[in-house]
Amino acid sequence: MNPFSYGTVVKGENFYDREEESKRIVDTLGGGNNLVLYAPRRFGKTSLVFNAIEQLKKQGYNCIYFDFMPVFSPESFVRLYAKALSSQQSNLQKFAKTFISTVKNIRPVLGLGQEGKLEFSIDFANEKVDETIVSQLLDLPEMMAGKNQRILIFFDEFQEVEKLKDINFEGLLRSKVQQQQHVNYLFFGSKTHIMQAMFNNKNRAFYHAASQMTLGYLPEKDTVDFLQRNFSKKSVHISEEIAQYIISVTANIPHYIQLLAAEIWQNVETGTNITQDMVDKSVLRVVDMKSDYYVELFDHQSKSKKQFLLALCSSGKNIFSEDYIRRYRLPSYATLQRAVSGLINDGIIDRMGSEYFISDPFFKLFLKRTAL
Numbered sequence: 487m488n489p490f491s492y493g494t495v496v497k498g499e500n501f502y503d504r505e506e507e508s509k510r511i512v513d514t515l516g517g518g519n520n521l522v523l524y525a526p527r528r529f530g531k532t533s534l535v536f537n538a539i540e541q542l543k544k545q546g547y548n549c550i551y552f553d554f555m556p557v558f559s560p561e562s563f564v565r566l567y568a569k570a571l572s573s574q575q576s577n578l579q580k581f582a583k584t585f586i587s588t589v590k591n592i593r594p595v596l597g598l599g600q601e602g603k604l605e606f607s608i609d610f611a612n613e614k615v616d617e618t619i620v621s622q623l624l625d626l627p628e629m630m631a632g633k634n635q636r637i638l639i640f641f642d643e644f645q646e647v648e649k650l651k652d653i654n655f656e657g658l659l660r661s662k663v664q665q666q667q668h669v670n671y672l673f674f675g676s677k678t679h680i681m682q683a684m685f686n687n688k689n690r691a692f693y694h695a696a697s698q699m700t701l702g703y704l705p706e707k708d709t710v711d712f713l714q715r716n717f718s719k720k721s722v723h724i725s726e727e728i729a730q731y732i733i734s735v736t737a738n739i740p741h742y743i744q745l746l747a748a749e750i751w752q753n754v755e756t757g758t759n760i761t762q763d764m765v766d767k768s769v770l771r772v773v774d775m776k777s778d779y780y781v782e783l784f785d786h787q788s789k790s791k792k793q794f795l796l797a798l799c800s801s802g803k804n805i806f807s808e809d810y811i812r813r814y815r816l817p818s819y820a821t822l823q824r825a826v827s828g829l830i831n832d833g834i835i836d837r838m839g840s841e842y843f844i845s846d847p848f849f850k851l852f853l854k855r856t857a858l
């Protein structure tokens with residue numbers, strides 16, 4: 487079994503470090519407050535939150551995880567959120583009763599699912615899903631909690647609520663968050679600029695609605711230990727220097743560290759030493775595997791975006807300075823700003839502090855090899 491995994495939530499011994507961050511989540515939500523967590527994609531937010539949820543569940547909290555990514559309309563929100571709220575309930579009949587008394591306009595259906603277990607779903611009939619229904623559904627967790635219980639809700643990819651602008655979702659949810667006495671929320675998401683605007687802008691509903699934390703890189707020393715520990719399961723030795731090399735080619739992004747390590751694992755013989763050459767070969771294999779996609783991705787970008795992506799292969803600091811714009815032959819300040827926000831919105835680039843970077847380090851390597 488490959489001990490490295492990526493693309494899914496990592497748990498147990500596959501999950502390392504993040505003790506302080508877990509504790510902050512557990513203490514804040516457990517203590518009755520709301521929290522917002524920012525970090526670029528693939529830094530480990532969802533994994534961290536799942537880890538904290540495990541701990542909170544052990545402390546007896548009722549925890550509900552909800553991902554906004556698949557939400558594209560009020561109707562899809564209602565369908566998916568109702569399902570998420572029901573999924574942790576041991577007594578579905580009781581849940582359905584609370585549902586009926588809180589969400590007046592739609593009918594719940596209790597039926598047998600594939601495994602013969604009772605499942606909850608809703609029947610919209612011809613009902614148009616409007617602000618009223620969404621509002622009633624948002625009241626449901628407080629009703630479920632009752633007087634003596636607390637419910638904790640974890641909203642992943644929260645910036646996607648922008649898709650529900652038409653029904654003023656942001657304002658609606660904010661008023662519920664303020665009213666609810668027995669429910670606390672963790673809001674987290676990858677599009678940090680949108681999230682920050684939501685929570686730090688005076689004119690927005692969520693202005694100062696929660697305390698904030700950011701998730702940084704994993705400490706390099708812990709990653710070196712993790713790589714050495716796991717490769718030793720195959721009696722493979724990896725020196726600190728080569729482990730550091732893996733961290734540097736993957737831009738220290740947790741997802742890509744594991745992806746590259748998994749690729750190396752597949753190609754290394756038991757009882758050997760990992761060399762830089764072996765790492766480079768694995769990098770090339772990953773880039774080759776994805777090259778069709780990368781060709782297309784690059785091809786789809788406007789001229790100014792292409793030019794900026796190439797500039798990012800060299801540096802992501804002070805990108806709006808005159809010097810940077812001149813050095814990399816970039817368009818005017820205004821055009822560059824548009825290109826940057828377009829690329830961020832599409833998840834192609836990200837920002838950490840004041841530094842910009844290409845989100846996928848293998849795409850960066852691809853560009854360095856083919857377009858520079």
Ligand SMILES: Nc1ncnc2c1ncn2[C@@H]1O[C@H](COP(=O)(O)OP(=O)(O)O)[C@@H](O)[C@H]1O
Nearest residue numbers: 492493494501502528529530531532533740741
């Ligand atoms: N603490 C961690 N320990 C080990 N691997 C991690 C950790 N955090 C993230 N990863 C790696 O990064 C990948 C992406 O993590 P994920 O939680 O999905 O990130 P995000 O939600 O920020 O996009 C995981 O599949 C895993 O390979």
Ligand SMILES: [Mg+2]
Nearest residue numbers: 531532533642
């Ligand atoms: Mg995630």
